Amino acid sequence: MTEPNEDSGRQAELDQVRTSVRAICNKHGIDYWRQTDATHAYPEAFMDTMGEAGYLGALIPGAYGGTDAGPAVASVVVEEINRFGGDAAVINAQMAICGTLTRHGTEAQKLRWLPGVATGASRFLTVAATEPDSGADMSKLASSARRDGDDWIIDARKILISLAEYTHAMIVLVKTSEGPTLFLLDMDEVRPHLEIRPIDLISNRHTTTLFIDDLRVPDSMRLGAPGAGLRCLMDGFPVRRVLAAAESIGNARFFFERSLDHATTRRTFGRLIGQNQGVQYPIASVYGKIEAADLMRWDAVRRIEKGASEAGGRSALAKILASEAAWEASRVALTTFGGWGLAGEYHVERKLRDATVFVFNNMLLSYVAERMLGMPKAF
Amino acid sequence: MKVLVPLKRVADPDNANKVKVTADGKKVETTGLEWKPNPFDEYAVETALRLTEDGTKPKTRAGEVVVVTFGPKECEITLRAMLATGADRAIRVEAEDDQLDGWLVARALKKLVEQEKPDLVLLGKQAVDGDTNQVGQILAELLGWPMATSAAMIKEDGEALLVGREVDGGVINLKVRLPAVVTVDLRIVAPASVYSKLTKADFKYNEGVRFAPLPAIMQAKKKPMAVLKLADLATDTALRIQYPRFEPPKGRAAGKKVKDVAELVDKLKNEAKVL
Numbered sequence: 001m002t003e004p005n006e007d008s009g010r011q012a013e014l015d016q017v018r019t020s021v022r023a024i025c026n027k028h029g030i031d032y033w034r035q036t037d038a039t040h041a042y043p044e045a046f047m048d049t050m051g052e053a054g055y056l057g058a059l060i061p062g063a064y065g066g067t068d069a070g071p072a073v074a075s076v077v078v079e080e081i082n083r084f085g086g087d088a089a090v091i092n093a094q095m096a097i098c099g100t101l102t103r104h105g106t107e108a109q110k111l112r113w114l115p116g117v118a119t120g121a122s123r124f125l126t127v128a129a130t131e132p133d134s135g136a137d138m139s140k141l142a143s144s145a146r147r148d149g150d151d152w153i154i155d156a157r158k159i160l161i162s163l164a165e166y167t168h169a170m171i172v173l174v175k176t177s178e179g180p181t182l183f184l185l186d187m188d189e190v191r192p193h194l195e196i197r198p199i200d201l202i203s204n205r206h207t208t209t210l211f212i213d214d215l216r217v218p219d220s221m222r223l224g225a226p227g228a229g230l231r232c233l234m235d236g237f238p239v240r241r242v243l244a245a246a247e248s249i250g251n252a253r254f255f256f257e258r259s260l261d262h263a264t265t266r267r268t269f270g271r272l273i274g275q276n277q278g279v280q281y282p283i284a285s286v287y288g289k290i291e292a293a294d295l296m297r298w299d300a301v302r303r304i305e306k307g308a309s310e311a312g313g314r315s316a317l318a319k320i321l322a323s324e325a326a327w328e329a330s331r332v333a334l335t336t337f338g339g340w341g342l343a344g345e346y347h348v349e350r351k352l353r354d355a356t357v358f359v360f361n362n363m364l365l366s367y368v369a370e371r372m373l374g375m376p377k378a379f
Numbered sequence: 380m381k382v383l384v385p386l387k388r389v390a391d392p393d394n395a396n397k398v399k400v401t402a403d404g405k406k407v408e409t410t411g412l413e414w415k416p417n418p419f420d421e422y423a424v425e426t427a428l429r430l431t432e433d434g435t436k437p438k439t440r441a442g443e444v445v446v447v448t449f450g451p452k453e454c455e456i457t458l459r460a461m462l463a464t465g466a467d468r469a470i471r472v473e474a475e476d477d478q479l480d481g482w483l484v485a486r487a488l489k490k491l492v493e494q495e496k497p498d499l500v501l502l503g504k505q506a507v508d509g510d511t512n513q514v515g516q517i518l519a520e521l522l523g524w525p526m527a528t529s530a531a532m533i534k535e536d537g538e539a540l541l542v543g544r545e546v547d548g549g550v551i552n553l554k555v556r557l558p559a560v561v562t563v564d565l566r567i568v569a570p571a572s573v574y575s576k577l578t579k580a581d582f583k584y585n586e587g588v589r590f591a592p593l594p595a596i597m598q599a600k601k602k603p604m605a606v607l608k609l610a611d612l613a614t615d616t617a618l619r620i621q622y623p624r625f626e627p628p629k630g631r632a633a634g635k636k637v638k639d640v641a642e643l644v645d646k647l648k649n650e651a652k653v654l
Contacts, residue, residue, distance in 0.1 A: 009600060012456040016463050016596045023590035054593040067594050 010072075017069075017076045024049050025084040030347060033086045037204045037350050042166050043090055051120025056094050059239070060102060064114035071239050072301050075246035082250025083257070085347050087354050089205055092243050093125040093163060099236040100127075100171060101184060104224035109184060113169050125163035126170040128210055129233065132159045137379065138230055141175040143212070145183065150219055152176075154183060156212040163206045164196050171223060171233075172212065179227030183217060190215055203353040238304050241315035244358060245297045248322035251355040252290045255329035258348065259283050259336040273336070282332045289328060293321035313372040316364045323358035330355050380442040380535070380557075380575075382427040383497035384466070385488055386420035387448060388457045389508040400625040406477055407625055416457050419503025422568050425588040427501050428465045430535060433577035434584060441577055443467045445495060449474045449484055455604060463591035463599035474609045480620040481513035487612035488514070489521040497558065499540070504529045504562040511620075519560035527555050531566040534574045 028046050036043050050056055058074045060066025074095050078088035098117050101109060101124070116122030134140040143156030156174055164170060170185045187194070193215040199207045224232035260283055263274030273279050296318040303311040330352040334341040341348040366378040390398050391413040399408040416424075424446060431442035446461045447470040448454050458469035472487060492500060505512035519526035532543030536554065542561060544551045555561065566572060570583040591599070609616060637643045648654040 009459075012459050013596060013600065015456065016460050016591055016599070017593065019460070020463075020590040020593070020596065027585070052592070053590065054595075058593060067597050069593060069597055073593070 014072060014076050017073050018080050020053065021055070021077050021080040022084065024053060025081060025086055028086075030085040034344060034347065034350060037087070038344075040204055040206075042206065043087070046086070047090060047094070047120060050091055054118075055091065056120050057114075057118025058095050059099055060114050060118045064102070064110055065118040066114065067118075071242055071304050074239075075242050075297065075301060078243055079246040079250035079253075082247050082351075082354070083253045084250075085254055085351060087204065088247050088250065089354075089357075090125065090163065090166075092247060094120070094123065096236070096240055096243055097127055097171065098124045098169075099239060100182070100232055101169075101223065103235065104182075104228075104232045105184070106220070108220065109223065113184075117169075122168045123163075123166060124169040125167035126161060127173070127233070128156065128158040128161045128164065128170060129173040130158060130160050132157055132209075138173060138180060138233075141173065141180060143172070143174040145174045145176050145181060147177075148216070151216050152183070152219065152222070154212050154215040154217060156210070158210040158212075160199065161208050161210045164208045164210050165198070165206060173229050173233065176226050178225075180229035181226045182223040182229040182232055183221050184223040185215075185217070185221060190217070203350075203357055205357060238300070238311040238315040241319040241364070242297060242300050242304060245293065245300070245315070245318040245322040248319070248326040248355065248358045249290060249294050249297060251351055251358070252286070252293070252322065252326035252329040254351050255326070255333040255348065255355075256283070256287060256290055258346075259329075259333045263336050279336055282335055286325065286329045286332045289321070289325040293318065293325045296321050313368060316367050319358075320361045320364055320368070323355075323361060326355045327359050380431055380499060381495075381497045382431060382442065382444050382499045382501055383492065383495055384420070384423050384427050384444065384446045384461075384501050385448070385484070385514065386424065386446055386457065386461065386503070387417045387506045387508075388414040388450065388454055389417045389506055391415045392418065392507050398627075400627055404624045404626065406622075409476060414453070414457065416460065417503050417506045417508070419505060419507070419563060419565075421461075421503075421588050422565070423501040423503050423563050424461050424464065424466060426530075426533060426563050426567050426573050427499075428589070429573035429578070429584065430499070430501075430533065430575045432575060434575075434579075434582040437465065437589070440465065440467060441575070442498075445470065445497065447472065447488075447491060449479055449487070449609070451475060458604060459599050460591070462602045462604075463596040464589055465591075465595065466602075468603040468605070470605045470607060472607045472609055472612060478609070478616065478618070480618045481509075481511050482517060482619045483613055483616060485514045485517035485521060486615075487609060488518050490612040491607075492518070492522060499557060500524075500560045502560070502562045504564050515560055515562035522558075522560065525555045525559045526561070527553050527559070528562045529564040530561050531564050531569075532572050533561065533563075533567065535576045 054067055055077055057066030058069040061068050078092045081088040098114060101113060113122055113124060117124045129138055131142055133142060145152040145154045154174055156172055168187050170187055172183050172185060173180055193213050195211040197209045199209060201207045263279050263283060264272060266273050300311060300315040300318040303314050333348045337346060337348055340346050369375040370377050394413060397412060401408050427444045431440050431444055444466040445468055446458055446466045448458055449472045455471055458471060462469055502515045515528060527542040527544060529544050530542045531545045534541040538557055540555045542553045542555050568587050570586055637646060
């Protein structure tokens with residue numbers, strides 16, 4: 001892939017990252033992902049390799065053991081894993097969720113966690129924000145923390161929380177008298193007050209419902225100012241959206257490349273199936289949509305790097321376009337592969353389930369309508 | 380040990396159908412080609428890294444690995460990739476692809492070897508584009524150094540190298556005194572093919588060339604990259620090999636299925652006329 005308008009030095013660096021990540025993917029093979037999916041396993045061996053190769057600290061500053069490689073590199077990492085046929089969900093979480101800590105944590109909190117996150121010794125995979133009654137409406141939190149002397153007492157119910165069973169550090173969003181507030185929990189310390197129930201989901205996302213009951217934590221576990229919780233989370237959204245867009249572009253390219261290969265090698269009724277317009281045109285059409293989404297993704301990356309205010313809107317558009325392109329590409333793959341698209345050995349059905357996780361765009365569409373188009377607030 | 384690895388970029392061998400000839404047949408169209416390091420040269424870099432380290436501590440280099448290529452500025456991408464996998468520094472000799480042939484490159488390399496004074500020059504056995512298989516041999520002759528070609532095994536042995544060359548019917552083992560020129564074959568990147576003095580005999584590498592970790596990719600841009608002029612290394616830059624005309628290979632016709640041996644014999648005799 002060619003990143004548009006990149007200078008050749010940066011292009012070379014991103015190409016090397018692609019080559020390096022592909023080599024790591026090849027080392028484990030595509031059936032590794034079929035296996036982790038089938039057994040609902042955590043991709044531990046893959047994460048170990050990515051840790052050894054220094055990828056987990058891609059967004060962590062050098063002073064805390066990271067490489068500070070930036071969102072362009074991180075986005076290429078998740079794209080290549082998904083494009084290979086893997087699932088970048090866990091590494092995406094490990095690279096990006098600690099961003100809130102990097103930006104808003106105290107020095108002690110950063111030193112406690114970031115060096116371990118960069119090597120993989122500490123897993124930082126989970127933000128617990130969404131709730132059973134309010135869903136994604138984070139201004140109506142039922143979960144709470146109240147002051148008790150110098151400590152806080154936390155009670156929380158959270159749903160659709162990813163990777164809580166596997167993480168060592170977790171950010172939890174609760175309401176305090178000052179407003180929404182974040183706490184950074186050490187799972188080993190708080191486990192007796194936690195109940196985690198797995199939710200059986202369409203793909204291997206390790207999603208759970210989480211209960212925190214009467215948990216006493218010192219004020220040193222608060223992350224960011226009291227009442228600033230939403231802002232502390234949201235200033236990381238442009239990067240998270242770009243990574244979601246890059247994951248979707250990786251998924252889309254997986255479907256596209258597999259479809260193109262199948263269409264130009266598979267013969268039925270005496271001809272290549274790619275000669276049939278019903279197969280050929282959808283492949284050509286979705287190719288254009290993937291490329292367009294990718295242009296928006298690189299536009300968003302550059303705006304984030306420049307600190308431009310449009311980064312929020314452009315990253316939202318990138319995520320919307322990329323997830324829609326991946327969804328369409330998954331349909332194209334089904335058309336091209338026919339019944340084999342539903343068979344595990346072709347990996348299309350598994351990636352189709354992975355890609356489906358990204359199609360929920362209503363909050364982002366609302367953001368675009370309100371912030372970019374000046375329309376009335378929908379949510 | 381100081382190792383000099385000359386390498387060449389080639390059009391992506393997995394996408395050979397993208398190679399086009401210009402309308403006048405004078406040269407190969409290079410715009411739009413995806414470049415890759417010549418695979419055998421990548422194996423030479425991997426070999427150089429293995430010879431300058433303890434296999435259990437690949438981040439610490441015992442000695443120096445210098446990579447060099449001849450070509451335009453965009454070749455620096457190939458060199459940077461090698462710096463990211465572990466080479467210490469890079470040299471680019473400014474040149475256009477069609478200003479070079481094996482004889483000229485070998486003579487320029489001789490001059491560079493005299494400046495750099497490596498203990499070993501490691502090359503791929505050949506580049507997969509021109510397949511001329513010349514530069515290593517000519518360079519050894521010009522330098523008057525011992526040479527071993529198509530190495531599948533190298534073990535450091537005091538001030539010499541034990542080199543295994545796979546040939547028909549077995550392996551020839553050579554002891555090559557340093558300094559020397561060695562060219563490498565495919566199996567040099569097998570898990571037990573290369574042992575430096577520091578690597579223990581029971582150590583096994585991963586199959587193939589190593590991948591660059593992210594911190595090394597980030598640091599590669601800070602590693603030294605020198606640019607030399609071709610004229611500084613070779614006074615006579617006239618080419619000995621001229622390519623008067625390029626033609627793409629003719630497309631191959633589809634195969635035919637025969638129903639029995641009699642038909643096969645008939646076709647071999649009367650159509651293919653090979654019997």
